[in-house]
Every structure is written in C-alpha cells, then in structure tokens.
Amino acid sequence: MSDCSNECGSCGSDCENRTAPQSFLEETNEFSSVKKVIGVVSGKGGVGKSLVTSLLAVTMNRRKYSTAILDADITGPSIPKAFGLTEKAAGTEAGLLTVDTKTGIRTMSVNSLLEEDTDPVVWRGPIIAGTVKQFWTDVIWGDVDFMFIDMPPGTGDVPLTVFQSLPVDGIIIVTSPQELVSMIVGKAVKMAQLMNVPILGIVENMSYFVCPDCGKKYSIFGESHIEEVASQFNIKNVCRLPIHPELASKMDKGTIESFDGAWLDELADCIEGTLNIKLAVPYENGQIFQHFGHSEQFEIFEIKQGKVLNKEIIPSDCEGHGALAGFLAGKGVTTLICGGIGDGAIKGLAAAGIQVVAGVSGKIEEQVQFYLNGSLQSTDKATCDHHEHSEGHSCTGNGH
Numbered sequence: 001m002s003d004c005s006n007e008c009g010s011c012g013s014d015c016e017n018r019t020a021p022q023s024f025l026e027e028t029n030e031f032s033s034v035k036k037v038i039g040v041v042s043g044k045g046g047v048g049k050s051l052v053t054s055l056l057a058v059t060m061n062r063r064k065y066s067t068a069i070l071d072a073d074i075t076g077p078s079i080p081k082a083f084g085l086t087e088k089a090a091g092t093e094a095g096l097l098t099v100d101t102k103t104g105i106r107t108m109s110v111n112s113l114l115e116e117d118t119d120p121v122v123w124r125g126p127i128i129a130g131t132v133k134q135f136w137t138d139v140i141w142g143d144v145d146f147m148f149i150d151m152p153p154g155t156g157d158v159p160l161t162v163f164q165s166l167p168v169d170g171i172i173i174v175t176s177p178q179e180l181v182s183m184i185v186g187k188a189v190k191m192a193q194l195m196n197v198p199i200l201g202i203v204e205n206m207s208y209f210v211c212p213d214c215g216k217k218y219s220i221f222g223e224s225h226i227e228e229v230a231s232q233f234n235i236k237n238v239c240r241l242p243i244h245p246e247l248a249s250k251m252d253k254g255t256i257e258s259f260d261g262a263w264l265d266e267l268a269d270c271i272e273g274t275l276n277i278k279l280a281v282p283y284e285n286g287q288i289f290q291h292f293g294h295s296e297q298f299e300i301f302e303i304k305q306g307k308v309l310n311k312e313i314i315p316s317d318c319e320g321h322g323a324l325a326g327f328l329a330g331k332g333v334t335t336l337i338c339g340g341i342g343d344g345a346i347k348g349l350a351a352a353g354i355q356v357v358a359g360v361s362g363k364i365e366e367q368v369q370f371y372l373n374g375s376l377q378s379t380d381k382a383t384c385d386h387h388e389h390s391e392g393h394s395c396t397g398n399g400h
C-alpha cells in the first residue's frame with residue numbers, strides 16, 4: 001500500500017505486510033511459571049545491588065510469596081554467599097534444579113555451578129549473556145510469584161540482552177549517595193524507556209549512618225539528593241538503606257535471611273501491588289480481536305492478588321488508537337493484552353500509563369489465565385513509561 005504508515009495496530013487493513021512486533025523474548029520451560037520478574041540494577045558495581053536483591057527477596061518470601069533470585073551478575077555473583085549456599089546445583093534430564101535457601105527462596109547463580117567459588121568467570125559478553133538466558137530457559141523454577149534478577153552493573157551488552165530476553169516487569173534502581181546520582185538514574189531511566197519497562201522505585205543505599213551510642217544520624221557521603229532526582233524522573237518510590245554493620249556482616253556470613261529492618265517495606269508494597277491490575281482485552285466473540293485500533297468492545301478484568309475479582313464486556317465509544325488509549329485510561333485500565341498493534345499505539349498507551357502485552361491471539365479467558373500464571377506466549381511486551389506521565393504514577397496496579 002502506498003499510504004502505509006506501518007502502524008499495524010491502528011490500521012484496519014488485513015494486508016499481507018501486516019506484522020506483529022518482533023521479539024527476542026526467551027520462553028521458560030514447562031516446569032516453570034513465573035508471575036513477576038523484577039530486575040535490580042545499578043550504575044556501577046559495589047553499591048549494594050546484591051544486598052537489595054537479597055533483602056527484597058527475603059521480604060517477599062516473608063510475605064508468603066513464592067520467591068526466586070536469578071543471579072545474572074555472572075562475573076561477580078554474590079547471592080550464594082549472602083544466603084550461605086555452598087551446595088552445587090544438580091541437573092536432571094528436564095533441566096537444572098534450583099539451590100534453595102533455608103527459608104525456601106529458589107536461587108540460581110554461576111557460583112552454584114562452578115567447582116570452586118573462587119574460580120573466575122573469564123568469559124566474553126555473548127557467553128555471559130547466553131548463560132543468563134539459560135538460567136531463565138533451562139532452570140526448573142517451578143511456580144514463582146516474584147523472581148528478582150540481580151543484574152550485572154551498568155547499561156552494557158549483558159544487561160541489554162537480559163532486558164531483551166527475559167520478560168522483565170519492572171526495575172529497581174540501586175544507587176549510593178556518592179555516585180553522580182542524577183546521571184546514573186538518568187541512564188537507567190533511558191534504558192528502561194528503551195526497553196519499555198517501568199521503574200518501580202529507587203533504593204539509595206548507604207544513605208546515612210545512625211551512631212549506635214548517641215542515635216545521631218550522619219550523612220557520611222554528604223546530603224542526599226535522591227528525592228529531587230526521583231521527582232525529576234517521576235519515580236514515586238524512594239527507599240533509603242543506612243550503612244549498617246549488621247547488614248555487611250550478615251551478607252558476609254551468609255545469614256541475610258535473618259535481617260531485621262523495615263527499610264524496604266514501601267518498595268515491597270509496590271512490588272506486591274503489581275499483582276493488582278485492571279486488564280483490558282479487545283473482544284470479539286470470546287476471542288482476542290486482532291486490530292486494536294478498531295476494537296468495538298473490550299473485556300475488562302479486575303485482578304487482585306493475581307486472581308480475577310470481576311470481569312465485564314464494555315463497548316468502546318471511540319475509534320483509533322489515540323482515542324482508545326484515553327478511553328481505557330479513563331476506565332482505570334493498567335494493562336492491555338492484544339494482538340497486532342503498532343509502535344505509535346504502544347507509545348500512546350504507555351503515555352496513558354497502560355502496559356501493553358502484544359501479539360497474543362486465541363480465547364480471551366484462556367490467555368488471561370496464562371498471563372496471570374506467567375505462561376502467556378506473546379510476540380512482544382511493552383510497558384508503561386513513567387517518564388512520560390505528567391502526574392507521575394503510583395506503581396500499584398501496574399506491571400505485568
């Protein structure tokens with residue numbers, strides 16, 4: 001067609017060039033079902049990314065969610081040490097078995113595969129990225145509510161591959177006050193935008209120190225500017241972790257599961273909130289209607305704690321992806337599962353705070369259940385972009 005805009009989602013034509021978005025997402029195996037994948041990132045090494053990953057996993061596990069950690073920091077794996085795991089991962093014909101912590105957090109790390117913990121991983125980027133992908137595809141994770149990924153530091157080749165290959169639902173940025181925070185957060189925000197992954201929050205680690213003798217709070221690395229930086233990038237959740245000798249010693253002794261402290265509870269609430277969403281699906285006779293921009297009806301599902309609470313079929317009172325984005329946002333929709341959709345439509349929906357899971361077809365009821373138990377097969381996933389929201393955005397109710 002000479003007047004083709006390449007916006008397949010808003011185009012009603014069934015032309016032969018119609019495309020679904022390209023995807024590099026890898027699928028898990030039949031023994032794994034992961035509901036939410038949360039990446040923990042940092043601008044550089046040593047700021048406490050592994051500590052934050054561990055604390056979040058322990059917190060969600062204490063809240064009775066089935067929790068896992070995929071240690072994607074292949075050249076500097078810290079997770080086995082933090083949890084005192086010395087056992088090596090065993091394999092079966094079906095796949096690799098996780099190494100589980102005392103309280104039942106499932107983990108996989110390159111250190112659980114190496115003969116000696118001190119063996120260095122001197123591998124080139126593609127091999128490292130391939131290993132992370134295999135941790136996702138070949139490990140038998142079982143039913144997991146929240147998987148935390150301890151990402152390699154920075155925004156290089158490996159983190160990029162991880163973002164492209166694993167269905168990351170949200171990221172948490174870990175910084176420390178002495179870093180060039182604005183620049184580091186800016187880079188992470190841009191990467192998240194490129195990958196269409198929402199930012200759930202920032203943790204400022206080593207934010208302050210409380211004197212055990214007099215109780216006075218010291219900002220060892222100077223005054224924090226994390227609140228301003230967070231508001232600059234419309235990130236609502238900011239948590240601060242103090243420098244705490246007990247944290248360091250528990251990480252070193254492998255007893256991080258016994259940590260005491262509620263510093264990350266707000267962030268944990270936000271992560272928990274990703275299970276509460278309002279889902280819309282273009283509807284046609286119980287099937288996913290494949291032309292988002294021309295959907296005349298939507299089935300809307302209210303999801304609480306990952307379960308369908310209510311559902312209804314509603315007529316759309318408009319046409320075209322721009323108007324439909326406004327219509328769905330007005331109904332409080334946070335997530336759209338659809339078939340064909342163009343980049344422009346995805347961006348419009350992201351700007352309206354709606355996450356898009358594209359390239360899905362078939363019976364709506366079935367696909368929604370697949371989505372809820374983490375086994376939906378889609379050709380792509382695009383998510384809401386906090387940066388573009390004029391009023392910021394509570395992450396509760398957002399995410400995959």
Ligand SMILES: Nc1ncnc2c1ncn2[C@@H]1O[C@H](COP(=O)(O)OP(=O)(O)OP(=O)(O)O)[C@@H](O)[C@H]1O
Nearest residue numbers: 045046047048049050051076242243244247248251
């Ligand atoms: N808030 C804190 N209080 C005390 N010690 C801390 C704190 N945060 C981190 N540490 C210590 O600093 C060291 C580095 O932390 P951690 O391994 O979590 O960093 P990282 O960002 O994951 O580093 P890398 O990417 O290099 O693995 C660890 O020994 C940890 O125990």
